[in-house]
Amino acid sequence: MRLFYLLSVLCATGFGLKILVVNPTLGSSHVQFVSSIADTLAEAGHEVHMIVNTIDSRITKYGAKKIAKLVVIPALEENVNNNNQFVKNPFKPSNMLSFAHMNNMTKSIVQACNDIVHYYDELLKPLENEHYDIGITQLLAVYPVMILHMLKVKTTVLASANPLAPYISQTFGIPAPPSYTANPFGDVAQLNAADFSYMDRVGNFFRDIIYYTLIPMLMGRQREILATIDPTIPVTYHDLMKDVSLILVNTPPMLEFATPISHRVINIGGIAMKRDNKINPDVLEIIDKAKKGVIVVSFGTLASTQNLDEKLITSFLSAFAQFPDYEFLFKFDASDEAKQYEKLYPNVHLLKWLQQSAILGHKKTKVFVSHMGLNSFMEASTHGVPFVSIPLFSDQFYNTALAKSRGTAVYIDKMNITKSALVEALQEVLTNTSYTANARILSRQLEKFPENGTAKMIRMIEYVGEFGRLPNWDLKGIELNWFVHASYDVIVPLILVTILVFWIIYRLLKYIICYCCRKRSVKTKKE
Known part of the structure; x- marks a missing residue:
């Protein structure tokens, strides 16, 4: 695949764009995508500039090295x-459409727009030329698209780090x-995406509304702020999206449910996947000593x-610890606690950072206990590793439904994480060979x-x-409007x-019957 990509670059049209x-820091995986x-476009010979709009201040590395x-x-x-609640405690109940989340999201977007207005003359205005x-x-x-309009960009391309959502599809009339x-942002409701029940479809209907x-x-509030700089920003969502040419979606076709698309949708799943297969020597030492294999754990x-909380840990x-013949590599943030836990559980290794793709590609990796973020889903599927899936929020439930439909995952409800539930799920994936077999088939298909x-x-x-x-x-x-x-x-x-036709027929039949009855009645009286 890499050779094919390089050849395509060499055969490019020869003119530089x-x-x-525009890359808001709304999550590390989104920024990296x-x-x-x-x-990739810079490698292909084009001049690429990037605006990073700081939202998550923890993200200080943006990943772009060729721009x-x-x-x-x-x-x-x-x-x-x-x-937000997802960052504070992702293992608590989540609802992307809850009032608290929507209110938080609105405030976050308003803050981002105010940042842009404040720094526009200093940082962005020079880019108009x-x-x-x-x-x-x-x-x-919507405000990143408004920035492109403000800077007089000729053609707009959208990028989706998640599977294609219905509201984006509708942007193109799809x-x-x-x-x-399915709606990837439908949270737990999307677990049945492979076969919706009646109540699931009712939920989807109102969720779309x-x-x-x-x-x-939300667009109205964003435009209100940015229009203080550029009053020509389109008023309606439809008009703002008129210049959109393509949408780049971070999924390969084999990791999507069948859905209507158009020529404007380009699947580029895996573009952000790390290709480095080198594993740190200390981690490799752990892998080598595993008797039956390695199980990777990352959220x-x-x-x-x-x-x-202590109980969940x-x-x-x-x-x-119930699987002593397997070594567990657990991405774990609290380093001080890690040393304490590792003494009690010798087959569990708590690491601040995992070379996830490289470790998943190792032949001794047997299972991935994952939150089912899209990049994690693609990496493990590429390497043919089955899952114990514990989705936390957003499209992770949708990705879990996909993995279940392919026969590569066992699902655990994040609100029901117990020792017995985890042991049962791990035992199922490790002993039922169909999960590994299906994962390897999917890997070859990709x-x-x-x-x-x-x-x-x-x-x-x-x-x-x-x-x-x-x-x-x-x-x-x-x-077209929704009615048409x-x-x-x-x-x-x-x-x-x-x-109307049935009513006319009914009236005619009624008239005929009444007429016949009256005629018979008159005839009877005469006799």
Whole structure:
């Protein structure tokens, strides 16, 4: 695959684009994904500049090493997003649509917009003269797209570090019916994404209504702030998205549920995956001494284990101790406590950092106990490693549903993490060979997929850089209101006409019957 990618770069069209990437720090994996896109395009011979809008102040390494210019917009004060419930204690109940989360998200976005206004003249205004051909950003909020508009970028490309969400699909007029289209941000409700029940579909229906209502509302507040600099920012969400040419989605086709797409959707899953297979000698020593194999345990960069209570930690460690022939590599943040625990549980190794992809690729790795973040899901699937899945929030439940549908995962509810539940799940994956067999099949399917997403992304970016956004790719549905889009303008009249026809038939039959009855009655009286 790497050779194919390099050949595609050598065969590029030969003209260099000037590209601007807007990369808000809304989670380490999101930042790394967008930075990987920036570096890949820079390697392909294009001049890439990147704006980093500071939201999560803990993220200080942005990952982009090949870009020509970096502009960092500091936060005027600590963003409220740093204190959301998912960061404080990810093992507590979560709801992406709860009032508390939505209120927190709104405040976070408002803070980010105020930061941009404050630093615009100093840091961003000079970029207006760069005449960028293409702008790339995520759509976790609308204001990054507004920044591209303010800087007069010719063509916009969206990037999604998560699976394609229905509200993004609708941006392109792509049908996303809640009857069978899962919403990656639907939390625990998406665990049945492979086969929705009636109540699941009811939930999807109302969840979509909430999203489609909230996005324009949030856009209005963001525009209100940024319009103090540029009053020409489009007023409606639809008008703001008119210049969008492509959307780059961080999933390979083999790790997606079947769903409607369009030519504008480019799957580039794995672009941020680390290719380094070298493992630190001290970790390799642990792996080598494992009698039956290694089990990797990680809950990602956003979820800190520092906030776990003693009971939960003990549940994990005591469960792992039941498998003395396996060595457990546990990404664990609290180093002082780690030494204490390692003395009590000799087959458990608590490490501040894991070379996750390299360790998952080692032949002795048997199981991955994971939160099922998308990058973790892709890495383990690429290496053919099955899961014990403990999703915490957001698209992790959706990814779990995907893994279960492929037969590569056992699910544990994060609200029911006990020693017995963990032992049972690990025992199932270790003894039931179907999980490993299915994981290896999926690994081969990913490896042999006949299209390279990275190479296609480069070609398509260059294509729209030369020819613009290609309006002939617009689906007609983008211009239709919901009533016409769902064919209610056809269905309702047909129903009314049908009712009218039956009513007329009913009246005619009634008239005929009454007429015949009256005639018979008159005849009887005469006789």
